[in-house]
Amino acid sequence: MKIDTPLYQQLVADLKQSLTSYHSNDRLPSERELTKIYHVSRNTVRVALNQLEDRGLIYRVHGKGTFVAPIFVNETDLSSMYSFSDQITAVGMIPSTKYLDFKIISAQQEVAKQLNLEQGDLVYYMVRLRLADDEPMMYGTSYLPVKLFTNLTKDQLERHSLYDVLKIKYHQQTMLAFEDVMAKNLTDQQAKILGVHPKAASLEIIRRTINDKNVAIEFTKTLARADKFVYRSRKYNDL
Amino acid sequence: MKIDTPLYQQLVADLKQSLTSYHSNDRLPSERELTKIYHVSRNTVRVALNQLEDRGLIYRVHGKGTFVAPIFVNETDLSSMYSFSDQITAVGMIPSTKYLDFKIISAQQEVAKQLNLEQGDLVYYMVRLRLADDEPMMYGTSYLPVKLFTNLTKDQLERHSLYDVLKIKYHQQTMLAFEDVMAKNLTDQQAKILGVHPKAASLEIIRRTINDKNVAIEFTKTLARADKFVYRSRKYNDL
DNA sequence: GAGTGGTCTAGACCACGGT
DNA sequence: CCGTGGTCTAGACCACTCC
Numbered sequence: 001m002k003i004d005t006p007l008y009q010q011l012v013a014d015l016k017q018s019l020t021s022y023h024s025n026d027r028l029p030s031e032r033e034l035t036k037i038y039h040v041s042r043n044t045v046r047v048a049l050n051q052l053e054d055r056g057l058i059y060r061v062h063g064k065g066t067f068v069a070p071i072f073v074n075e076t077d078l079s080s081m082y083s084f085s086d087q088i089t090a091v092g093m094i095p096s097t098k099y100l101d102f103k104i105i106s107a108q109q110e111v112a113k114q115l116n117l118e119q120g121d122l123v124y125y126m127v128r129l130r131l132a133d134d135e136p137m138m139y140g141t142s143y144l145p146v147k148l149f150t151n152l153t154k155d156q157l158e159r160h161s162l163y164d165v166l167k168i169k170y171h172q173q174t175m176l177a178f179e180d181v182m183a184k185n186l187t188d189q190q191a192k193i194l195g196v197h198p199k200a201a202s203l204e205i206i207r208r209t210i211n212d213k214n215v216a217i218e219f220t221k222t223l224a225r226a227d228k229f230v231y232r233s234r235k236y237n238d239l
Numbered sequence: 240m241k242i243d244t245p246l247y248q249q250l251v252a253d254l255k256q257s258l259t260s261y262h263s264n265d266r267l268p269s270e271r272e273l274t275k276i277y278h279v280s281r282n283t284v285r286v287a288l289n290q291l292e293d294r295g296l297i298y299r300v301h302g303k304g305t306f307v308a309p310i311f312v313n314e315t316d317l318s319s320m321y322s323f324s325d326q327i328t329a330v331g332m333i334p335s336t337k338y339l340d341f342k343i344i345s346a347q348q349e350v351a352k353q354l355n356l357e358q359g360d361l362v363y364y365m366v367r368l369r370l371a372d373d374e375p376m377m378y379g380t381s382y383l384p385v386k387l388f389t390n391l392t393k394d395q396l397e398r399h400s401l402y403d404v405l406k407i408k409y410h411q412q413t414m415l416a417f418e419d420v421m422a423k424n425l426t427d428q429q430a431k432i433l434g435v436h437p438k439a440a441s442l443e444i445i446r447r448t449i450n451d452k453n454v455a456i457e458f459t460k461t462l463a464r465a466d467k468f469v470y471r472s473r474k475y476n477d478l
Numbered sequence: 479g480a481g482t483g484g485t486c487t488a489g490a491c492c493a494c495g496g497t
Numbered sequence: 498c499c500g501t502g503g504t505c506t507a508g509a510c511c512a513c514t515c516c
Contacts, residue, residue, distance in 0.1 A: 041506045063513030183422035183440040183465035201422040201440035226422035233418050280487045302494035
């Protein structure tokens with residue numbers, strides 16, 4: 001166990017682990033009990049529980065207790081897709097990524113527009129197939145401006161996640177993404193790549209990511225198998 | 240001003256209001272400054288700021304400060320679906336809703352579970368077809384607990400939006416919705432109702448809405464034409 | 479009344495960003 | 498170095514649920 005991990009994060013990890021041995025709607029130990037078990041303050045317990053509540057793993061009822069949230073679907077959540085690997089690992093499968101293509105091309109039309117570049121500016125073009133236990137899950141095309149990420153190599157990307165590379169090597173922080181989620185019938189070719197029947201429905205996610213300076217850094221189209229993925233979100237009505 | 244509104248909620252409301260006079264990426268007063276301005280503890284300030292951050296209105300940078308999040312304009316978009324009529328009107332078409340069914344039934348299995356009811360508890364069951372310029376757009380089934388909304392009539396719903404009725408007649412406030420977005424191939428029957436070709440892809444949105452007391456008030460499944468709708472969202476990457 | 483989550487206080491030290 | 502947000506403590510009272 002790392003020493004400088006915040007207490008509440010350790011608590012989150014520990015509770016998340018122990019959730020696996022509970023059933024839906026089981027009651028967790030009360031907040032005051034957790035303070036005794038983990039020797040932390042109640043505030044720390046609540047911060048940790050807030051995290052789990054935000055992720056939809058637990059729910060609280062005033063005066064009654066904290067409970068294990070029912071599982072709505074088996075599918076993996078697409079909405080926090082930055083860590084495909086983590087998500088797949090979390091459900092006990094082995095993730096992998098196959099680079100079907102990786103090269104530098106000049107940006108045209110839509111890509112140039114989305115990345116706020118001039119026509120002809122150079123961009124990385126990559127086509128990736130994501131698999132879980134060697135079964136195809138998602139298929140995506142990404143574009144990144146070369147001038148922002150010089151010396152980006154396929155080799156790096158095969159060793160680390162794209163977002164890790166952008167964060168660590170290129171110091172891109174506080175990224176904001178706009179996502180459009182659509183339903184599409186797969187083409188025969190796409191269906192073949194993803195190993196599903198022709199004309200099957202799929203979730204298409206188009207994402208445009210900008211950094212903290214409002215500069216576009218990535219434009220991606222992803223096709224995800226409709227039988228494996230859900231895009232989960234939460235909305236507040238009072239704004 | 241209500242007297243028993245939690246301090247942090249008053250703070251949220253007040254800050255949300257003052258955000259309108261800021262520009263994107265402006266810096267807010269620091270947390271310690273806010274404690275002095277509002278005469279509350281720093282913890283209370285942070286709880287309030289957490290709310291605003293969750294809703295995407297602000298973002299924080301360690302060591303620098305708290306900032307106003309960039310503003311976005313919503314286009315025809317499924318993700319703020321509470322006002323189908325407004326959205327359709329906004330693009331210059333005439334919205335209408337056809338009630339294909341409206342009755343009271345007893346909740347079974349999934350519906351009872353999602354609404355946190357006992358099996359057999361009564362629920363309103365309604366099937367609605369939404370049209371724009373008389374062209375079918377969306378098709379949805381909704382369930383609401385009868386015990387929360389006595390005397391809900393089809394007549395009211397045909398005159399006002401569901402959420403307006405819940406808000407004004409039943410005083411439901413600060414609703415939170417969990418949505419799962421999926422891609423589905425339409426059945427032949429569904430395709431016929433929506434006027435698209437058989438096996439067409441569609442966006443399915445399953446929504447569970449709770450009020451400010453954590454009580455489930457609505458469970459809805461909606462099928463939206465894939466050629467007409469997009470589910471748009473935005474996400475921050477740096478948690 | 480006892481136990482729960484919800485709210486709140488007044489401190490403290492750490493990690494980070496900029497001067 | 499100082500000011501920022503991030504984490505954490507040890508209390509307190511309120512609002513709610515159940516018996």
